[in-house]
Amino acid sequence: MFYNxxxxxxxxxxxxxxCGEKNYTPGYSGNIxxxxxxxxxxxxxxxxxxxxxxxxIVYTGPDGISREEGKKPSSEKFLHIGIYEKRxxxxxxxxxxxxxxxxxxxxxxxxxxxxxxxxVFYFGGxxxxxxxxxxxxxxxxxxxxxxxKYDAVLMANHGFxxxxxxxxxxxFKLELAESYAQVxxxxxxxxxxxxxxxxxxxxxxxxx
Numbered sequence: 166m167f168y169n170x171x172x173x174x175x176x177x178x179x180x181x182x183x184c185g186e187k188n189y190t191p192g193y194s195g196n197i198x199x200x201x202x203x204x205x206x207x208x209x210x211x212x213x214x215x216x217x218x219x220x221x222i223v224y225t226g227p228d229g230i231s232r233e234e235g236k237k238p239s240s241e242k243f244l245h246i247g248i249y250e251k252r253x254x255x256x257x258x259x260x261x262x263x264x265x266x267x268x269x270x271x272x273x274x275x276x277x278x279x280x281x282x283x284x285v286f287y288f289g290g291x292x293x294x295x296x297x298x299x300x301x302x303x304x305x306x307x308x309x310x311x312x313x314k315y316d317a318v319l320m321a322n323h324g325f326x327x328x329x330x331x332x333x334x335x336x337f338k339l340e341l342a343e344s345y346a347q348v349x350x351x352x353x354x355x356x357x358x359x360x361x362x363x364x365x366x367x368x369x370x371x372x373x
Contacts, residue, residue: 185216190213278360
């Protein structure tokens with residue numbers, strides 16, 4: 166679906182507000198982008214996703230350079246650009262530091278084991294990218310490589326990133342992933358999750 170700049174800016178602002186309401190992007194953490202022309206519209210450095218204004222979204226070229234004077238794009242711009250290059254069908258990316266997903270990322274644990282049918286269906290699994298300094302080229306390389314097979318990735322000692330064709334789908338998958346992380350963590354209190362068998366997981370994937 167094609168959106169003009171104004172529509173994309175409004176989508177980013179609305180998603181940012183929703184993320185703030187759910188505490189997915191506390192404080193100044195996280196960033197949101199949309200594919201636009203040959204570059205991206207992305208939140209500016211130091212902005213607060215829950216209270217974004219139009220002036221806090223900047224058009225950035227594929228080289229990572231702002232095309233709007235006085236506006237500095239998020240330091241994670243190359244992460245977004247790299248994912249868009251890997252996945253041409255993606256039009257929207259959300260990067261957050263939500264509590265439950267970030268807990269798994271900070272514990273060095275992925276969400277690959279098949280525990281809940283819904284998550285197997287929508288994600289297949291959520292891998293963990295190796296740690297690298299935030300906004301570094303190494304972080305981009307470590308994370309982007311997983312998008313050849315997956316739509317969402319945990320970033321060690323950092324957070325979570327998800328991409329999709331539409332802003333709505335990207336956000337709903339974020340909600341689903343955060344809830345999934347909470348459920349998996351809660352199962353530890355009850356003795357650990359019951360992992361679906363390979364055949365059970367395959368049967369779910371075959372429903373796609």
